[in-house]
Amino acid sequence: xxxxxxxxxxxxxxxxxxxxxxxxxxxxxxxxxxxxxxxxxxxxxxxxxxxxxxxxxxxxxxxxxxxxxxxxxxxxxxxxxxxxxxxxxxxxxxxxxxxxxxxxxxxxxxxxxxxxxxxxxxxxxxxxxxxxxxxxxxxxxxxxxxxxxxxxxxxxxxxxxxxxxxxxxxxxxxxxxxxxxxxxxxxxxxxxxxxxxxxxxxxxxxxxxxxxxxxxxxxxxxxxxxxxxxxxxxxxxxxxxxxxxxxxxxxxxxxxxxxxxxxxxxxxxxxxxxxxxxxxxxxx
Amino acid sequence: xxxxxxxxxxxxxxxxxxxxxxxxxxxxxxxxxxxxxxxxxxxxxxxxxxxxxxxxxxxxxxxxxxxxxxxxxxxxxxxxxxxxxxxxxxxxxxxxxxxxxxxxxxxxxxxxxxxxxxxxxxxxxxxxxxxxxxxxxxxxxxxxxxxxxxxxxxxxxxxxxxxxxxxxxxxxxxxxxxxxxxxxxxxxxxxxxxxxxxxxxxxxxxxxxxxxxxxxxxxxxxxxxxxxxxxxxxxxxxxxxxxxxxxxxxxxxxxxxxxxxxxxxx
Numbered sequence: 256x257x258x259x260x261x262x263x264x265x266x267x268x269x270x271x272x273x274x275x276x277x278x279x280x281x282x283x284x285x286x287x288x289x290x291x292x293x294x295x296x297x298x299x300x301x302x303x304x305x306x307x308x309x310x311x312x313x314x315x316x317x318x319x320x321x322x323x324x325x326x327x328x329x330x331x332x333x334x335x336x337x338x339x340x341x342x343x344x345x346x347x348x349x350x351x352x353x354x355x356x357x358x359x360x361x362x363x364x365x366x367x368x369x370x371x372x373x374x375x376x377x378x379x380x381x382x383x384x385x386x387x388x389x390x391x392x393x394x395x396x397x398x399x400x401x402x403x404x405x406x407x408x409x410x411x412x413x414x415x416x417x418x419x420x421x422x423x424x425x426x427x428x429x430x431x432x433x434x435x436x437x438x439x440x441x442x443x444x445x446x447x448x449x450x451x452x453x454x455x456x457x458x459x460x461x462x463x464x465x466x467x468x469x470x471x472x473x474x475x476x477x478x479x480x481x482x483x484x485x486x487x488x489x490x491x492x493x494x495x496x497x498x499x500x501x502x503x504x505x506x507x508x509x510x511x512x513x514x515x516x517x518x519x520x521x522x523x524x525x526x527x528x529x530x531x532x533x534x535x536x537x538x539x
Numbered sequence: 540x541x542x543x544x545x546x547x548x549x550x551x552x553x554x555x556x557x558x559x560x561x562x563x564x565x566x567x568x569x570x571x572x573x574x575x576x577x578x579x580x581x582x583x584x585x586x587x588x589x590x591x592x593x594x595x596x597x598x599x600x601x602x603x604x605x606x607x608x609x610x611x612x613x614x615x616x617x618x619x620x621x622x623x624x625x626x627x628x629x630x631x632x633x634x635x636x637x638x639x640x641x642x643x644x645x646x647x648x649x650x651x652x653x654x655x656x657x658x659x660x661x662x663x664x665x666x667x668x669x670x671x672x673x674x675x676x677x678x679x680x681x682x683x684x685x686x687x688x689x690x691x692x693x694x695x696x697x698x699x700x701x702x703x704x705x706x707x708x709x710x711x712x713x714x715x716x717x718x719x720x721x722x723x724x725x726x727x728x729x730x731x732x733x734x735x736x737x738x739x740x741x742x743x744x745x746x747x748x749x750x751x752x753x754x755x756x757x758x759x760x761x762x763x764x765x766x767x768x769x770x771x772x773x774x775x776x777x778x779x780x781x782x783x784x785x786x787x788x789x790x791x792x793x794x795x796x797x798x799x800x801x802x803x804x805x
Binding site: 270271272273306309311336339340343344346349351352353354364365367368369399413414417 | 549550551598599600602603712715716718719720721722723724725726740741744745748749
């Protein structure tokens with residue numbers, strides 16, 4: 256069942272002189288089992304949108320259907336905890352949420368809250384930490400003592416350990432070095448490919464979006480301007496101009512290759528794949 | 540957190556917002572003095588009318604003022620009950636059982652409550668229309684004479700303005716960390732005591748670590764820009780009294796004068 260936003264609006268500081276409509280009549284269906292990117296300028300409502308997905312914010316108007324839950328404006332909600340277990344939200348600069356004495360305990364904190372028994376929570380925590388490449392000798396170290404990149408990965412492990420069906424990431428790579436960023440993206444792509452998790456990524460990084468995301472939503476001033484296949488969006492020069500977006504370098508490179516007589520398939524979106532395809536043609 | 544109205548700044552542009560913060564502070568003191576000096580309902584009425592005009596000029600709805608009364612309601616009811624039962628002057632109005640309730644009890648209490656409401660409204664108007672940083676500049680200016688007895692007005696003002704500057708930041712951080720922990724299944728509203736303690740801990744520890752980090756960064760940034768406590772400094776924004784500010788203070792002073800006069804005349 257897809258995630259359905261139905262005529263959803265969200266107003267900050269309702270009834271105050273400076274009320275602000277952050278989301279305006281959003282109608283959107285996000286398919287399950289794929290990677291969807293949400294892009295848009297700062298202040299376009301991206302974070303507000305994703306905070307609805309696990310009911311941190313409730314719609315001011317309209318409704319949101321997600322998994323078996325239905326969030327309707329102005330209705331008391333009772334099932335927040337199971338919803339939050341099923342929809343994991345990784346915040347921007349998530350490293351600031353760590354607080355337990357040890358890394359392992361911190362990662363097990365979520366699963367314990369969601370009612371997993373201690374033993375299983377610790378097992379899940381250890382597995383999640385392995386997935387994010389935190390070596391076992393760090394398990395008993397304080398999460399406040401490790402590097403920024405490691406902290407980010409521990410925080411992400413804290414969400415993965417809860418075993419959510421949908422994982423939402425708000426700018427997961429902001430402030431990380433390129434290698435750290437790639438590690439994290441690869442991790443989420445593999446969660447999607449292997450475990451069929453639905454992934455929703457809020458990002459400013461168009462290259463990453465082009466490389467990995469199946470569909471893209473463009474938000475601007477609280478409204479949806481585009482929703483469709485990522486490849487179609489980035490192939491459409493006029494749309495890019497309209498949304499004030501730069502063409503990803505990889506697209507420019509691809510187009511140059513095609514212009515110069517190389518045959519490039521539609522699936523080749525990353526540098527690695529392009530390299531592989533043209534390597535064969537150069538040898539000939 | 541967002542329901543707190545008392546002391547909240549409303550960032551819009553209006554006549555009241557543009558007044559000089561020093562003038563507004565002086566005006567606030569004069570008006571509150573006027574509210575406390577008088578014993579006349581007519582003066583209250585006059586002040587209420589002035590307040591209504593100021594609210595219109597400030598583009599702040601009456602709703603916000605009413606909301607600012609909310610925290611005081613319990614205290615007012617308490618005051619009303621105690622006063623009604625203890626003041627025993629004037630005519631007997633009616634009896635509760637065999638207990639007489641006097642005229643003065645009701646009217647004096649209503650008067651005190653109106654006095655409080657006016658005071659809260661005036662203060663809310665000041666904080667709603669004055670940027671906290673401007674407010675500290677104003678306070679620093681008013682405290683200036685204390686420098687004669689070597690009171691470090693500038694440092695105190697700097698500390699206060701840094702503290703004020705960081706309140707919204709810290710509130711933002713708090714909401715962010717709360718959201719992050721809610722996403723990990725923490726329930727801040729319900730649950731047993733032990734769960735509540737764990738919930739609070741999951742908020743306090745990261746909040747402290749963020750606050751310290753910010754403090755270090757700020758200290759470094761201030762040093763990097765050559766901040767020396769106690770050194771003579773100039774300001775980018777120079778406060779200037781304009782004609783309207785003098786008019787504003789004049790009206791407030793006139794109100795106080797009339798209020799004092801009302802004690803002798805009425």
